[in-house]
Amino acid sequence: MPRESASRTAGADGVLSVRGARQHNLQNLDLDLPRGRLTVVTGVSGSGKSSLAFDTLYAEGQRRYVESVSTYAKQFLERMQRPDVDSVTGLSPAVAIQQANPAKSARSTVGTATEVYDYLRLLFARLGETVCPDCGRTVAADSPSSLAREAEAAWAEGEEVAVLAPVAVPPRLPWHTVAEGLVANGFLRVWQDGRAVELESVAAAPRGAHEVLVVADRFRWAGERAGRLVEAAQAAFARGEGRLVLARGGRLEPRSERWICAADGREFPRPEPILFSFNSPYGVCPVCRGFGDVLEFEEALVVPDAGRTLADGAVDPWAGSWRHHFGRRLRDLAKRTGIPLDAPWRELDRAQQEMVLHGTEGFRGAIPFLRRLQQKSYKAGNRFLVKRYQRAVRCAACDGARLRPEARWVRLGGATIVDVNRMTVAAARAWVEGLGGALSGERRATAASILGELLSRLRYLERVDLGYLTLDRLARTLSGGEAQRIELASALGANLVETLYVLDEPTVGLHPRDVGRLLEVLEDLRARGNTLVVVEHDPLVIGRADWVVDLGPGAGEHGGRLLHSGPPAALPDTPTGRYLRGQAPVTRRRLADPPARWLTVRGARHHNLKGITVRLPVGRLSCVTGVSGSGKSSLVEETLYREAARRLRGAADLEPGACDGLDGLEALARAVLVDQSPIGKSPRSSPVTYLKAFDLVRDLYAAQPEAAARGYKPGTFSFNVPGGRCETCEGGGTVRVEMYFLADLFVPCDACGGARYRPDVLEVRWRGLDIREVLDLTVDEALRHFRDLPALTARLAVLARVGLGYLRLGQPAPTLSGGESQRLKVARELADPAAGPTLYVLDEPTVGLHVADVQVLLDVLSGLVERGHTVVLVEHHLDVVRNADWVVDLGPEGGEAGGFLVAEGPPAAIAAAPGSHTGGFLARAAGG
Numbered sequence: 001m002p003r004e005s006a007s008r009t010a011g012a013d014g015v016l017s018v019r020g021a022r023q024h025n026l027q028n029l030d031l032d033l034p035r036g037r038l039t040v041v042t043g044v045s046g047s048g049k050s051s052l053a054f055d056t057l058y059a060e061g062q063r064r065y066v067e068s069v070s071t072y073a074k075q076f077l078e079r080m081q082r083p084d085v086d087s088v089t090g091l092s093p094a095v096a097i098q099q100a101n102p103a104k105s106a107r108s109t110v111g112t113a114t115e116v117y118d119y120l121r122l123l124f125a126r127l128g129e130t131v132c133p134d135c136g137r138t139v140a141a142d143s144p145s146s147l148a149r150e151a152e153a154a155w156a157e158g159e160e161v162a163v164l165a166p167v168a169v170p171p172r173l174p175w176h177t178v179a180e181g182l183v184a185n186g187f188l189r190v191w192q193d194g195r196a197v198e199l200e201s202v203a204a205a206p207r208g209a210h211e212v213l214v215v216a217d218r219f220r221w222a223g224e225r226a227g228r229l230v231e232a233a234q235a236a237f238a239r240g241e242g243r244l245v246l247a248r249g250g251r252l253e254p255r256s257e258r259w260i261c262a263a264d265g266r267e268f269p270r271p272e273p274i275l276f277s278f279n280s281p282y283g284v285c286p287v288c289r290g291f292g293d294v295l296e297f298e299e300a301l302v303v304p305d306a307g308r309t310l311a312d313g314a315v316d317p318w319a320g321s322w323r324h325h326f327g328r329r330l331r332d333l334a335k336r337t338g339i340p341l342d343a344p345w346r347e348l349d350r351a352q353q354e355m356v357l358h359g360t361e362g363f364r365g366a367i368p369f370l371r372r373l374q375q376k377s378y379k380a381g382n383r384f385l386v387k388r389y390q391r392a393v394r395c396a397a398c399d400g401a402r403l404r405p406e407a408r409w410v411r412l413g414g415a416t417i418v419d420v421n422r423m424t425v426a427a428a429r430a431w432v433e434g435l436g437g438a439l440s441g442e443r444r445a446t447a448a449s450i451l452g453e454l455l456s457r458l459r460y461l462e463r464v465d466l467g468y469l470t471l472d473r474l475a476r477t478l479s480g481g482e483a484q485r486i487e488l489a490s491a492l493g494a495n496l497v498e499t500l501y502v503l504d505e506p507t508v509g510l511h512p513r514d515v516g517r518l519l520e521v522l523e524d525l526r527a528r529g530n531t532l533v534v535v536e537h538d539p540l541v542i543g544r545a546d547w548v549v550d551l552g553p554g555a556g557e558h559g560g561r562l563l564h565s566g567p568p569a570a571l572p573d574t575p576t577g578r579y580l581r582g583q584a585p586v587t588r589r590r591l592a593d594p595p596a597r598w599l600t601v602r603g604a605r606h607h608n609l610k611g612i613t614v615r616l617p618v619g620r621l622s623c624v625t626g627v628s629g630s631g632k633s634s635l636v637e638e639t640l641y642r643e644a645a646r647r648l649r650g651a652a653d654l655e656p657g658a659c660d661g662l663d664g665l666e667a668l669a670r671a672v673l674v675d676q677s678p679i680g681k682s683p684r685s686s687p688v689t690y691l692k693a694f695d696l697v698r699d700l701y702a703a704q705p706e707a708a709a710r711g712y713k714p715g716t717f718s719f720n721v722p723g724g725r726c727e728t729c730e731g732g733g734t735v736r737v738e739m740y741f742l743a744d745l746f747v748p749c750d751a752c753g754g755a756r757y758r759p760d761v762l763e764v765r766w767r768g769l770d771i772r773e774v775l776d777l778t779v780d781e782a783l784r785h786f787r788d789l790p791a792l793t794a795r796l797a798v799l800a801r802v803g804l805g806y807l808r809l810g811q812p813a814p815t816l817s818g819g820e821s822q823r824l825k826v827a828r829e830l831a832d833p834a835a836g837p838t839l840y841v842l843d844e845p846t847v848g849l850h851v852a853d854v855q856v857l858l859d860v861l862s863g864l865v866e867r868g869h870t871v872v873l874v875e876h877h878l879d880v881v882r883n884a885d886w887v888v889d890l891g892p893e894g895g896e897a898g899g900f901l902v903a904e905g906p907p908a909a910i911a912a913a914p915g916s917h918t919g920g921f922l923a924r925a926a927g928g
Contacts, residue, residue, distance in 0.1 A: 015090050106291050121277060509876075515540050732756070733812075
């Protein structure tokens with residue numbers, strides 16, 4: 001959910017004023033932003049956009065909110081770093097919607113993250129009908145009012161009716177005692193042989209009877225006696241402990257307030273919202289515990305290389321410290337059974353493989369061995385070892401539904417809650433609309449508010465172009481852009497007004513066709529009186545903004561200056577302005593000779609792919625495009641890359657998407673996926689450690705005379721291991737403060753003041769800087785500082801080559817954007833040249849890039865191609881697509897309407913392809 005902060009400060013009417021902003025690299029900025037308008041903050045990477053939008057505006061709002069809420073929160077206020085700004089006035093309550101995907105739980109889904117599933121649970125609890133799985137009959141609980149409605153609808157006037165309550169007769173209690181108790185409670189008759197008999201005339205309980213039916217009331221039915229029926233039923237249910245019997249027309253009809261099938265007597269739980277929750281012990285599947293998957297041992301992981309022999313360690317769990325122990329046992333097994341130890345695993349017959357894997361008399365197989373280790377999971381080493389050989393498979397008990405069987409027996413509108421949860425957002429919206437039209441009377445009134453909330457949320461998800469997502473899609477599998485648009489849809493559903501929304505590139509992951517729809521959502525928020533500050537590079541968003549703040553002119557210490565603050569039409573001669581006017585086009589030099597070899601994915605049918613065959617040239621730059629949900633990632637990352645990685649480097653843990661085959665891999669030596677996942681989750685992970693350049697820095701400081709005199713080793717200058725680091729924050733420089741109902745805070749460590757190291761370690765200097773000050777250098781500053789250390793500068797220079805010269809060496813990995821993390825991975829590939837032709841797969845590498853940085857990235861990727869590598873991008877940026885050697889366009893839409901090959905060929909061919917959304921935008925761009 002969006003993180004919220006609030007503050008209300010008196011300021012100039014209609015103006016959000018910032019004075020003296022110096023956060024990070026901001027150069028003492030003064031600017032006024034119009035309230036109630038859409039403002040875009042743009043500029044080259046590292047120019048200070050996030051420093052202004054998030055680290056100044058939103059951070060100040062968050063700080064003021066913490067100050068206002070409680071005494072408990074205020075104790076952390078002094079430890080919260082106040083943004084380095086003189087004043088911010090006119091600040092509204094603020095909501096930050098960022099690209100980072102906050103979901104970590106394997107139970108969080110699109111449905112739960114958007115509250116859609118919560119309303120579905122309520123809907124099925126209130127209106128769902130339980131269907132007995134044995135006889136197929138609808139099971140429902142009775143109540144006094146439901147009996148009255150039934151009587152008014154179906155009972156004949158003048159019909160004799162008796163309302164009876166079953167009363168237990170304890171076997172050792174005298175009958176007269178039971179009778180006296182009933183009379184004392186107002187019951188004077190019992191039902192025997194089809195008629196009411198006075199209790200006083202009954203001398204003994206019927207032989208063998210465990211209960212008797214006492215008469216609560218009897219009368220001839222008439223419409224005006226509905227109230228009398230209700231009173232009698234209430235009394236009978238109360239005395240019969242939730243049960244009663246109706247005597248009508250010579251028949252006895254048992255009724256119950258519990259959910260019991262009338263045909264076979266099977267009892268079911270009452271449908272309540274908690275029954276449909278896979279986050280509650282009451283509702284979860286007892287086998288998978290609500291995860292939908294279970295971990296099972298996978299033969300391909302236990303024996304990853306079928307070409308190895310048993311003697312050479314084919315069974316991977318026994319190839320390490322267990323090799324001697326199980327080597328002896330394998331030799332004994334070979335003597336007894338004749339299993340060859342020197343034959344490749346694939347040449348053993350199935351019976352021999354089964355003996356090794358599952359065991360036989362006198363020999364514990366590999367999988368029973370792993371199961372035994374699993375039982376001792378209290379040992380961390382066992383857990384780590386066992387998990388390497390397990391793969392998540394769909395739970396057979398619930399078929400991935402996550403819920404206990406009773407929840408899956410409740411139906412509404414012809415579907416179970418599992419059926420609806422597996423629908424796409426668009427399909428679920430159609431189902432809800434159809435259900436609303438089919439209901440009537442009291443059921444329609446009961447469902448009205450629930451259906452309204454459901455439709456509102458589903459329609460907002462469609463408006464932000466997420467209609468292709470299924471409701472049961474795991475939230476942690478969403479891209480940063482998808483997660484951000486889910487938060488945006490939730491913000492729309494909250495109906496907030498006079499709020500400051502700070503957004504981080506909401507167009508990430510969107511095809512140009514869909515950017516217009518997103519702009520309509522932003523304009524809807526603006527129309528409610530909200531103020532929007534959007535960090536963005538997309539030309540369409542900049543062009544439709546009310547106000548543009550352009551920062552620059554460069555990155556890091558060369559940025560942070562205000563180049564423009566005003567309407568977009570008035571942008572001056574800045575990198576942004578020149579690009580928007582077509583004066584700084586993105587270009588690339590292509591190889592002249594045609595490609596000699598091709599990668600061919602045949603019959604790809606993973607997820608929504610429709611059995612397509614796609615060609616990609618080897619040694620060239622290719623782009624795979626298409627609208628959101630068209631199947632790009634399914635084709636490129638989950639099918640092409642996984643199959644290539646499995647065959648080129650034996651990555652048995654990667655399961656490729658279904659396809660008929662992948663041809664052409666003989667031209668490649670390895671496959672590398674460069675995605676936007678974080679380079680590390682710990683604040684101690686940083687660019688300098690990721691590139692393995694910090695080892696050289698630590699060696700340098702350990703070699704200083706003062707360090708040698710004190711006995712300091714290179715490890716003393718590491719913030720990842722004990723020694724010289726601050727142990728309070730364990731080298732992170734910050735500590736996490738849990739704020740429970742608010743976003744957690746990261747505040748400077750009290751012990752070291754954010755320095756990460758012990759004070760004595762910081763006394764060692766080189767060229768005037770201690771180790772902490774080195775970590776605070778930007779890459780560009782470090783290149784100058786260490787200019788005569790070529791081994792170190794060679795590694796740092798690659799960061800500058802990919803446009804990351806503005807990053808600080810010790811910048812915590814969690815603070816890096818997805819695009820920055822991806823370019824760091826590209827930099828590491830450049831720092832460690834590939835051994836042989838490589839397939840590089842990149843997922844939207846232009847995320848977070850200004851057009852000037854797109855040119856830098858394109859130059860780097862072109863360099864990889866010129867060195868004989870193959871580059872395949874999942875990309876929407878039209879400038880990159882236009883400069884590709886080959887384009888594969890998928891679609892035409894997302895979800896089930898996608899997964900087709902719309903067109904493939906050079907960009908010019910895509911531009912001329914009928915029915916291609918990408919081609920239409922390429923053609924318009926070419927036409928000016």
